[in-house]
Amino acid sequence: MTTDSLIAVGQVAGAFGVRGEVRITTYTEEPLALARFRALKRQDGSPGLTILAARDAKGGIIVRCEGVETKDQADALRGLKLFIPRDALPPPEEDEYYLTDLIGVAVTSPEGTVLGKVKAVQDFGAGDILEIAPTEGGPTWYLPFTREAVPEVRLSEGLLVAVPPEEVE
Secondary structure: HHHHHHEEEEEEEEOOOOOOOEEEEOOOOOOOHHHOOOOOOOOOOOOEEEEEEEEEEOOEEEEEEOOOOHHHHHHHOOOOEEEEEEEHHOOOOOOOHHHHHHOOOEEOOOOOEEEEEEEEEEOOOOOOEEEEEEOOOOOOOEEEOOOOOOOEEEHHHHHEOOOOOOOOO
């Protein structure tokens, strides 16, 4: 398995309580969906955590994991990024995208001018925002991931058509 075939799905936030439970911040639309994958990987593909039980919590989930029995063991995992194999995900529906698939995609204006590439997808609480790295370098800029701002997504071509805000043009 190559690390290119792994998708980030969460990060350990630390211990929850004193009995070895682990708090995980999830990157999944439905936080408890993470527990269905059970065996989570580290970024290099090696074993990360094996979830035995999970429950909802604000901002993620609380889990019991194989081999984690104390608060100190759970705290030692803080910051661990968790991954799953890309092929473990169901294919997206038509007009749906896995946000991770947008990273690295070229961004053009409706007229075809290359504006840059998607560097990251952020969500600061008001919906998904694309961070665009300009082709010619310089500071990145943000674009709401809405139909108005991104009228076309052509992943098979590695392309997004974007209508940038006027202050960025």
